[in-house]
Amino acid sequence: MGGIGVALIGCGGIGKVHAEGLRRSPYAELKVACDLVEARARSFVEKFGFERFSSNYEEVLKADDVELVIIAVPPKYHAKMTIEALEAGKHVLCEKPMATNLKDAKEMLAKARKAGLKLCIDYQNRFLPSHERLKQIVDSGDLGDLIQVRARVAYPIMEVLPPDAPMRTWLFNPAIAGGGVLMDIGTHWTDLVRWLIRREYESVYALLGHFDVRIPEDVEDTAVLLCRMEGDLQAVVDVSWAVKKSLWLIEVYGSEGTAMANLPGGLLVYHKEQDDWRSIKVPEGEEPHAKLIRLFLKSIVEDSEPPVTGEDGYKSLEAVMAAYQSAKLKREISLPLDL
Ligand SMILES: NC(=O)c1ccc[n+]([C@@H]2O[C@H](COP(=O)([O-])OP(=O)(O)OC[C@H]3O[C@@H](n4cnc5c(N)ncnc54)[C@H](O)[C@@H]3O)[C@@H](O)[C@H]2O)c1
Known part of the structure; x- marks a missing residue:
């Protein structure tokens, strides 16, 4: 079985922790590191072994070799990026809080359900x-x-x-x-x-x-x-x-x-x-982030429930x-x- 192609959007503080977790996961293939600040994305290629970098997340969402997108940008952008990623046919691991309002959060849940794709929220403290x-x-x-x-x-x-x-x-x-x-x-x-x-x-x-x-x-x-x-x-x-x-x-x-x-x-x-x-x-x-990422990737491979669901994100x-x-x-x- 091949690994799951992953793109990371947001190469800031928590992006580093995700990249570390991905590097250690047996299921992950690190495809694209993306950040508005190009130098940050580029440094993730060198530091963590991503195949390439980008400063344009919309382009990243079009990539055929990406199956999972991790969204690690500030909260205001979570809902828009998650919805666009789901529309592009990608599974999503979204940072907390999943959105800055409940209407957006509900739309994220509906979109994931309709697309039959997995949405996980990064409440790693459970682990x-x-x-x-x-x-x-x-x-x-x-x-x-x-x-x-x-x-x-x-x-x-x-x-x-x-x-x-x-x-x-x-x-x-x-x-x-x-x-x-x-x-x-x-x-x-x-x-x-x-x-x-x-x-x-x-x-x-x-x-x-x-x-x-x-x-x-x-x-x-x-x-x-x-x-x-x-x-x-x-x-x-x-x-x-x-x-x-x-x-x-x-x-x-x-x-x-x-x-x-x-x-x-x-x-x-x-x-x-x-x-x-x-x-x-x-x-x-x-x-704990590495564990959550590992369990989420496993849930994609096995088509089972994510370790923290979108519904969990909504309730909190x-x-x-x-x-x-x-x-x-x-x-x-x-x-x-x-x-
Ligand atoms: N789960 C946790 O314990 C935990 C811990 C820290 C942060 N977070 C969450 O992670 C998210 C990011 O936090 P952070 O501390 O990494 O912030 P940060 O400011 O360190 O990093 C955010 C990065 O996103 C990039 N970015 C912003 N808009 C972008 C866009 N349109 N396209 C590509 N890149 C873009 C910025 O350039 C920056 O590098 C927040 O939602 C925060 O709440 C979660």
Whole structure:
């Protein structure tokens, strides 16, 4: 069996991570690296072994040797490029958030369905070894009846992002990014919550804030979401760019015990029969983007469901959109949202 011809559109920060993942995948043939900045695309030929480069994505979509397109450009362009790629007969791995509004996201789903092509969204945090292990614990039933999940990310963006990072040109512009920290990181976390406990969002109440004077005021840098999940479960999603120390923490509370994953590798579990917390060291494992790419390529070869579906992408975006509505109207918002 030959490999799958892949084109990567967007050779910036996350494009590099995708290229690394592709290079390691047994199913991928690296055909075209594409970026508006031609020098970036050209450098991917040398660094990662793509066959050729381009600065024109429309041309790339016409190539016969490309079966899968990875879209790693800023959010505003995701929907248009995905739809055009699907129309050109390509499978698509699209970066998160899949779109900056739900109407576009719905159109992406419809287009993929109609074309019989696969659409996957890059929520790779599901494949972090500590998250996979946390999910095993939740699925095992050891925690008893689930009560609540709290998912929090503190990410001091102004300290972490290098001054020359291309991302700085668009990340704080809501017309391109679609929002602030909630759109950028919050969608990861709204995805993780529903994946972890297999429950959908029923309603969201949100507070948004702006605390770091270095971040443009057009975007929120801090958000807290109180979510009612199916089966009367509760979730708290809490993300911030303004805080001073990175923290990635997911806590799951049940009637019999508690489990929490604290990135990068730590996992703490408590069961009511135990005296104290049990610490589990989770081995590093496969890089999560590489794993998602490997599983997506496998799903194309085997014609099975992608590891993260377009519908998954829609649901996490919908929770975030409900949060923006809630903050604006200062009330709880029920899902699904009317478009
Ligand atoms: N899954 C994750 O954890 C994760 C992490 C970081 C970024 N992202 C997402 O990936 C996307 C890109 O982020 P990034 O950090 O790589 O941004 P970036 O600014 O570093 O890179 C984006 C690249 O896209 C190129 N580009 C823009 N318009 C283009 C066009 N029309 N044709 C070809 N190239 C074009 C730019 O020149 C740039 O090189 C965003 O949607 C972001 O949210 C996801």
